Amino acid sequence: MPLSTDALADDANLHEPALDRGEGARLDGVETLVAGGEWTAEHASAVERAAIQARFDEGPPEKVAIDLSGLSRLDTMGALILTQIRFGLEANGAQVDFVNEKEAHRILLREVSARHVEAPPVPHRSRFVNFLTEVGETMVMSWRDLVSGIAFLGEVFAAVARIALHPSRFRATALVNQIEQVAFKGVPIITLISFLVGAIIAQQGVFQLRQFGATTFVVDLVGILVLRELGVLLTSIMVAGRSGSAFTAEIGSMKMREEIDALRVMGLDPIEVLIVPRLLALVIGLPLLTFLSSMSAMFGALIVSWIYADISPDVFLARLQDAIALNTFFVGLIKAPFMALVIGVIACIEGLAVKGSAESLGRQVTSSVVKAIFMVIVMDGLFAIFFAAIDY
């Protein structure tokens, strides 16, 4: 199939594939088809158009000879179409022969006709059934997620208990490193965001409460809202995005490269080595960050109320002391370790669920963050119901 690059630039008409009926009528029932031009993938549509000539609408002949002497090029696609023409005619009872073909074309045609393959049929189902299947699958998957989450949590507690019995196996360095990654390096962004959110809430609070002449209540509003809910929620969501995704990515890429299996065959427990330090770091780090976040949000509120409502800092602090009790402060802080556990467990399970491909890593990281944020909010709701019930 020699072809110089010039040929590609030449006028396409010269290479137009064609299939013509032979001169004259059928002789002894033998019909001749003359193929010409380039039967290649570049001319795919033209080849298909040419192939229509082989339909014989007036009824199939007994014998068909397909003359290939005029073919300048033939590739796999061309050979495939020729073979399909041949099989089509043969199915109608005709006897088909390729004549005058070049040696290279003959080899290719023989190879292609020996390999007549059909794509496996795709099972077809109605959209409604598909929809029901998907809903069902999602429900089953959610249930499995829950069960595997609880099982995993159990494994982690078992590992923690083992470490408690053999304190020499405790990995202090890993824990300190993780606390630095999770808590210390997260301080700037979390305090900044909390500061801004606190300031924004205070500003809106001042504007709305001014209409009732109750501007100073902005301190109650911000104090209770931030300490009970916002501080821990903001921090948890930020940590789920920052550290949850990092956990999933780290553990997932280790899983991908069989590093987890390598740990196992060395007699090390991946849960002890990789997961316990991360979970402990979260459980320690998240309450610390929550505290900083709440303080930062109230500082933002203090500044804004000073600017917009002339509430001086000492008035703000005195008012705050009246507005909140110690339990308001603890309600937020108690939630933090639970949020940490939820985020950490989800991140580690998703990390361990990574399969061979990098694509699956990306998918698991996304799902880790989405699930963690969703569960953090669900947990916060459950806590709200709980605290309301015990009147705390």
Added chain:
Amino acid sequence: MEQMTQSPPQQASDGAAADEREVVIRVRDLEVGFGTKTIMKNLDLDVYRGEILGFVGGSGQGKSVLTRAILGLTPTRHGTIEVFGRDLDRIPTRERRALERRWGVLFQQGALFSALTVKQNIQVPMREHLDMPQHLMDDLAMLKIDMVGLKPDAADKFPSELSGGMIKRAALARALSLDPDILFLDEPTSGLDPIGAADFDELIATLQRTLGLTVYMVTHDLDSLYTVCDRIAALAEGRIVAAGPIEAMLASDHPWVRSYFHGKRARAVTAADS
């Protein structure tokens, strides 16, 4: 655009018959390096139409670098690379695109797109370069899948569901998607068991005959060199130190080539062959 350079030393061993054949890849006086490090210098290489060229060299000698340089993935410092008589550095982009459709590359790890099924992978070049109806692309993809020895049910699998040997075959099917004239293979049998490797060698030889391919194969596999390669080029010290059929390799007195083809493993292959 004929480059008149001195006849490179390795052509002496090719014999007169080889000189008459059409050269599809002609590398002359090539220099490639990164930073202060020069990987290869004064490198000459010819690949003839319709042959299977085995390309050997020690690890880190720049086999992959040369392949990547020919494919235009690594910049060169000096020298010319001609494919079908066209200097790759001088041809316009449009012509280069047309040229790129005439070669297929099998990367070492397959480089299948992980988000696509095997069938879709094979159809990517068709979809991008050709105006072809979907049903024809499906038929053609199934044909290619069968030609590389995969079962039809592999068509709708994702690369992550395939074994190493199947990935190589699927990647080969994608490399053959546009019926290229030149096929580049980067260590096609690495990571396959000896039986799988022998099957793959056989497959390449069959496809080469059927499709009239020119095959440029980087390999470490002595069995492949003995069974399917028409000619072998050996890279050492940044240049081609020997080129020719296996007999020429065995006769070469270059120390690296000697230790490669006369080492313990090589002797085992020779003994098994004879």
